Amino acid sequence: MTDVVVEAVGLRKSYSSLRGGRSWAVDGANLRVERGQVHGFLGPNGSGKTSTIRMLLGLSRADTGTMSLFGTTVPAHLPEVMARVGAVVESPRFSPGLTGRQNLLLLSRSVGVADTRVDEALHTVGLGDRGRHKYKGYSLGMRQRLAVAATLLRDPELLILDEPSNGLDPAGIRENREMIRSLAARGVTVLLSSHVLAEVQQVCTDVTILGRGRTIASGSVDELLAGGDGVRVVTTDPTLALSTLVEAGVAARLDGPALNATGTAPERISELLAGVGVWIKELTPERRDLESVFLELTAGEDLSAQQSAQQSAPTNGAA
Structure with missing residues (x-):
């Protein structure tokens, strides 16, 4: 069994710009996530994080580069490994008039998963006592945790979370952090995309930093922070x-x-x-913290110009 859960080499992804020509959302990104890691996939908005994740999940096609999940080439053989992957890339649609538990029961029965998995998933994400409440009354943080619970119904080995702290208040961010730590303690490998570097530093063991669509640093958090105190x-x-x-x-x-x-x-x-x-x-x-490391690594690079170029690309893959 391979210890490399996620691997991407030389990924490039372009979009047609409004002014003609091509804008590069991803321009030579590399990513390697090993089993058991909580791996932060970091960079400012528009750096190519979501585009890379969408390519890994077969939601978008790469121009060039290679990708694999659990050592299996994707997207060519994606159906062979998708049962082992849970992902929250876009907000799932739940029925507002049903409780959180009822929403998950509908999902579990549609994919042939035992009802007992629903209660286990709710407990894992900290919604054990809130599962009987209607979804329309959930806070943003609770809705995001319910989305994670939906991915856990099949007990995935890899969980991919794209900007899970977006829009959360401090209490929601703390709850989200505790949930990720709980999943990691259960042995789930987590790939966490975020631009909130300070938050990622508290939960991640390893990180890959993107800038202008390309990988500019990768390694353990301790390695990246070493030597600069x-x-x-x-x-x-x-x-x-x-x-x-x-x-x-x-x-x-x-x-x-x-x-x-x-x-x-x-x-x-x-x-x-x-x-x-x-x-x-x-x-x-x-x-040193991850924010200062990132600023050092990107000193002299016009990241804002890259973000402006990518914002002219379609919104379904340029984040």
Whole structure:
């Protein structure tokens, strides 16, 4: 059994633009998700995340590139593996006058799944006590969790979620985070597409970052964040403090009234500044986050121009 659950190599997808010619929604994207990962598929709106997912699921055709799910080439052999995949890419349609449980019962019986799976799925997504309430009274977060519950009826090995936190309030985002952690604890591999980098950092083990339709970084969250931890320093003389640290070989820069220094222990910074009579008013260790990593990786790239170009493409695959 392969440990690679999702693999895409060199994917490209274009659309006809309103001005003629082609706009590239995906332009050389690579993606590799291994069994057991909660894998964040990250990038700003318009970076090609949804387009890539739609191609993996056979909802859109790639111009070039190769894809596989569980080691099986898709879309050519997609029917062979789809029973092992659950996906929430677009909002499913539920009957507002029925309860959440009744909606899932209709689905389960239409695909020949035992009724007991409905209650198990509702419990897994945290709707065990809300399954008897009518769908029309559900909050946005509850509706999204019911959509996930629908994908769990067949007990999938891979769950693909496209922007599951969109439109949620803080409570809904927290509930969504807990649901994903619960699924991961059960052994479900999760591919999570999002542009909310801070939220993804809390739940994902690995990430792939897209920019302008192409992969610009991939690896474990710990690997991407490693080596960039720094220290924020506020002193009585920031100019002298900066020159002292730089002369000592410390990577440092001014950021307003403070200095940011990386690659050096706080006690060494304190020692260097005390030696020239600069007194420290604040010394705060800082750890890089995915947002800062993304900004570093995309520095100098005109992502906004790419987004504008993609927004002229059809809305069913340019997100």
